[in-house]
Amino acid sequence: MADLIRPERALISVSDKTGLEELGRALSRRGVELVSTGGTAKALRAAGLEVRDVSELTGFPEMMDGRVKTLHPMVHGGLLALRDDAGHTASMEEHGIAPIDILVVNLYPFEATVAKGADWDTCIENIDIGGPAMLRAAAKNHAHVAVVTDPEDYGALLEELDGQDGATSFAFRRNLAQITYARTASYDAAVSTWMAGAMKIEAPRRRAFAGTLxxxxxxxxxxxxxxAFYTDGSERPGVATAKQLQGKELSYNNINDTDAAFELVSEFAGQGPACAIIKHANPCGVAGGATLADAYSRAFDCDRTSAFGGIVALNRPLDAETAAAIAEIFTEVVIAPGADDAAREIFATKKNLRLLITDGLADPAAAATTVRQVSGGYLVQDRDAHHLDPAGLTVATKRAPSEAEMADLIFAWTVAKHVKSNAIVYARDGATVGVGAGQMSRVDSTRIAARKAEDMAEALGLSEPPTRGSVVASDAFFPFPDGLLAAAEAGATAVIQPGGSMRDKDVxxxxxxxxxxxxxxxxxxxRH
Known part of the structure; x- marks a missing residue:
C-alpha cells in the first residue's frame, strides 16, 4: 500500500456550497479533474471551472428528481477499487472505470429541515441516500481515497496537498475516514431519532445518539x-448555544453547573427579576426581587459561604448595578439573556469571570430527552418538564395556606425540582432561606437546611433564623412525621409535598x- 497518493480526479457533490468555488479552483490549479452533479456542477461552471458531469461518467442521466445519480458501478467502482490489487485494476480496465481519488460530499440538510418543523414528506425527501453511500465507500477505501464531508476540512485538504507535493498521506486519509464515519453515523442517528419521535415510538428497539465536538x-x-463537550444541534437557549463574552474557557464542571443554574432560572420566565446561584449543580440561593440587583442580593443572603466561586444565572439582561454586586466576590460564571454595556465594562476588570449571553430563556416545558450512561448501557428518559398547576393542589390539613404562604409554597416547590434528592427547600417572601440537598435521609436534609439558615442569621446579624415564618417544600413525600416536625421546629408554617406515603395519615x-x-x-x- 502506497503512503502518498497523488490525486487525478475528484468527485464533488455538496448541498452546502460554502467554500465550494475556492476548493474547486484550488483543485483545478493542481491539475485535478473535477466531476460533479446537478447544482454543484452548475455552481462550479458559474465560477468558470471546467467540470465533467457525473452522468457522463456513468452513461446514465440523473433521474427520478435527482434520487438516482451516483448509485452506479462507475462511481462506486472508482471509489472502492484497490489500486494495488491486480484483479481490481483488471476489472477497472475491462469496464472503463476511472479511479476517483478525492470525494467531497456533504449531505442533504436533514437536521435543518427537521429543526424548521417540516412535515413528514419534506423530511423524507431530505434524507440523503447516494451521499452516505459514497462517503462510506470512500472512507472504507481510505488507503487510496481522500474523503471530505465537512467544509471546515477543505483548508486541511489543500494544506496537505501543498505539504506533500500534490499528494495525500495515508495518515491524513485515515483521519478523514474516521471523521466521515462519525458524520454518517450522526446523520443516521438524526433520521432514526426523528422517525421514532414522529411515529411516537417511546422506546425504539435501537437508539443512537450523536453530537458535534x-x-x-x-x-x-x-x-x-x-x-470533551459535544453539542446536539439544538437551538434551545442554554449553555451550549450561549455566546461567551469574556473569561477563560469553561471547564467540565462549569458547563454542568451553568446548565443547572440556567435551567432553574428559566423556570421564572415571564415573571419579575429572578436570580439563581448554583454550587456543584445544587442551588445555594434563589430569589425574586423588585430589581435584578435585589434578586441577586436576596439569593446571595441565603448562603453567602456556598455562593463563593459559584454560578449566577439571571432571568433578565445583566445591568450595571447587578454586575457591580456580583463582582464583589469571586464568581466562576454569570449566564443571562443579555448584558448592557455598563455591565460588560464592570466585568471586563474580572478577567477570570466568564460571562455568557443566551439571547433568551430556556422553555422548561419543552420536550427533550436526557441520557445517562451506566455500566453496560444507557438510561433514557423525558426531561422533567412538569409545571405545577396550583388548581391541582390538595389541602390535606385543617388549616389551608394563606395567600402569601401559597405563593411561597409554589416558589419553594419550583426550586426543589432542581435540588438533588432528598431535597428540602425553605422559602420566605419569594426567596430561599435554607436548602438541604442530596442527603440519604430526608430528616438530615431538613435539619441541614435549617442549620445553614441559622448560620446565615448569625452572619447577617438577624435576631432569629429566616426559617421562622417560612414555608418548606419536599421533593418527595415524608415517609414519617419526623422530617415534617423538624421543619416545624425550624419555624416553617406551611408545607408542600407530593403525598403518597403509607403513613400520610400520621404525617x-x-x-x-x-x-x-x-x-x-x-x-x-x-433528581439524581
Whole structure:
C-alpha cells in the first residue's frame, strides 16, 4: 500500500456550497479533474471551472428528481477499487472505470429541515441516500481515497496537498475516514431519532445518539479525567448555544453547573427579576426581587459561604448595578439573556469571570430527552418538564395556606425540582432561606437546611433564623412525621409535598397538631 497518493480526479457533490468555488479552483490549479452533479456542477461552471458531469461518467442521466445519480458501478467502482490489487485494476480496465481519488460530499440538510418543523414528506425527501453511500465507500477505501464531508476540512485538504507535493498521506486519509464515519453515523442517528419521535415510538428497539465536538477540555470532573463537550444541534437557549463574552474557557464542571443554574432560572420566565446561584449543580440561593440587583442580593443572603466561586444565572439582561454586586466576590460564571454595556465594562476588570449571553430563556416545558450512561448501557428518559398547576393542589390539613404562604409554597416547590434528592427547600417572601440537598435521609436534609439558615442569621446579624415564618417544600413525600416536625421546629408554617406515603395519615395528623398548613401535589421531583 502506497503512503502518498497523488490525486487525478475528484468527485464533488455538496448541498452546502460554502467554500465550494475556492476548493474547486484550488483543485483545478493542481491539475485535478473535477466531476460533479446537478447544482454543484452548475455552481462550479458559474465560477468558470471546467467540470465533467457525473452522468457522463456513468452513461446514465440523473433521474427520478435527482434520487438516482451516483448509485452506479462507475462511481462506486472508482471509489472502492484497490489500486494495488491486480484483479481490481483488471476489472477497472475491462469496464472503463476511472479511479476517483478525492470525494467531497456533504449531505442533504436533514437536521435543518427537521429543526424548521417540516412535515413528514419534506423530511423524507431530505434524507440523503447516494451521499452516505459514497462517503462510506470512500472512507472504507481510505488507503487510496481522500474523503471530505465537512467544509471546515477543505483548508486541511489543500494544506496537505501543498505539504506533500500534490499528494495525500495515508495518515491524513485515515483521519478523514474516521471523521466521515462519525458524520454518517450522526446523520443516521438524526433520521432514526426523528422517525421514532414522529411515529411516537417511546422506546425504539435501537437508539443512537450523536453530537458535534464543541470543545476539548483540559480535564473532566477531576484533573486525571479527560473530557470533551459535544453539542446536539439544538437551538434551545442554554449553555451550549450561549455566546461567551469574556473569561477563560469553561471547564467540565462549569458547563454542568451553568446548565443547572440556567435551567432553574428559566423556570421564572415571564415573571419579575429572578436570580439563581448554583454550587456543584445544587442551588445555594434563589430569589425574586423588585430589581435584578435585589434578586441577586436576596439569593446571595441565603448562603453567602456556598455562593463563593459559584454560578449566577439571571432571568433578565445583566445591568450595571447587578454586575457591580456580583463582582464583589469571586464568581466562576454569570449566564443571562443579555448584558448592557455598563455591565460588560464592570466585568471586563474580572478577567477570570466568564460571562455568557443566551439571547433568551430556556422553555422548561419543552420536550427533550436526557441520557445517562451506566455500566453496560444507557438510561433514557423525558426531561422533567412538569409545571405545577396550583388548581391541582390538595389541602390535606385543617388549616389551608394563606395567600402569601401559597405563593411561597409554589416558589419553594419550583426550586426543589432542581435540588438533588432528598431535597428540602425553605422559602420566605419569594426567596430561599435554607436548602438541604442530596442527603440519604430526608430528616438530615431538613435539619441541614435549617442549620445553614441559622448560620446565615448569625452572619447577617438577624435576631432569629429566616426559617421562622417560612414555608418548606419536599421533593418527595415524608415517609414519617419526623422530617415534617423538624421543619416545624425550624419555624416553617406551611408545607408542600407530593403525598403518597403509607403513613400520610400520621404525617397529616402531625401537621395539624403543629398548626401547619399542608398541600399535596401528587407529583414528586426526584433528581439524581
Amino acid at each position: 464543541a470543545q476539548t477540555m483540559r480535564y473532566g470532573e477531576n484533573p486525571h479525567q479527560s473530557a 397529616i395528623a402531625a401537621a395539624d397538631e403543629a398548626g401547619l398548613a399542608m398541600v399535596l401535589t401528587g407529583v414528586r421531583h426526584f
